[in-house]
Amino acid sequence: MVLTDPKIPADDLLPIRVWFSSSLGKQIVDVEKAILDPLLGSLFGYHLVQIGITERELYDASPVGHKFKMGISNDESTPVIGCVNELPFEKDSLDVVILHHLLDFYESPHPILREASRVVIPSGCLVIAGFNPWSM
Numbered sequence: 001m002v003l004t005d006p007k008i009p010a011d012d013l014l015p016i017r018v019w020f021s022s023s024l025g026k027q028i029v030d031v032e033k034a035i036l037d038p039l040l041g042s043l044f045g046y047h048l049v050q051i052g053i054t055e056r057e058l059y060d061a062s063p064v065g066h067k068f069k070m071g072i073s074n075d076e077s078t079p080v081i082g083c084v085n086e087l088p089f090e091k092d093s094l095d096v097v098i099l100h101h102l103l104d105f106y107e108s109p110h111p112i113l114r115e116a117s118r119v120v121i122p123s124g125c126l127v128i129a130g131f132n133p134w135s136m
Helices: 010-021 023-041 110-119
Strands: 047-052 066-071 094-100 120-129
Touching: 010 023, 023 094, 023 120, 094 110, 110 120
Parallel strands: 047 066, 047 094, 094 120
Antiparallel strands: none
16 A cells, blocks of 8 residues: 555555554564664654654653654544644754654655655754565
8 A cells, every 4th residue: 555645644544553553563663662762762852753653652762851743643642633744843843753654655755754854953863664665
């Protein structure tokens, strides 16, 4: 499943969200979290946002003071809901942006990456977790 428009409602991502809730999906997120924890533990700043298709928070190990998730669907219980190619944040306002499997399911991830780079501060970090499309 590949989405062509980043404005497509997250309901179209329901199958992959269900898969990430399965035992195999949870195992993959556990491994990714184990890899991300040391990296996020070394990143400092004031604001961190995680945007992705899974409900799990991956930023527990981060020392950043203000950490939150941005949802891409109205049915999510997140403080911020927004469109991934029009992020509701000011330019240069976030220290760390985590894109968790968000780019995997859009035909053109460039607008999403452009928006993420717009909102991250010049010395900030953009962390991308996803599947390698060229692997086995």
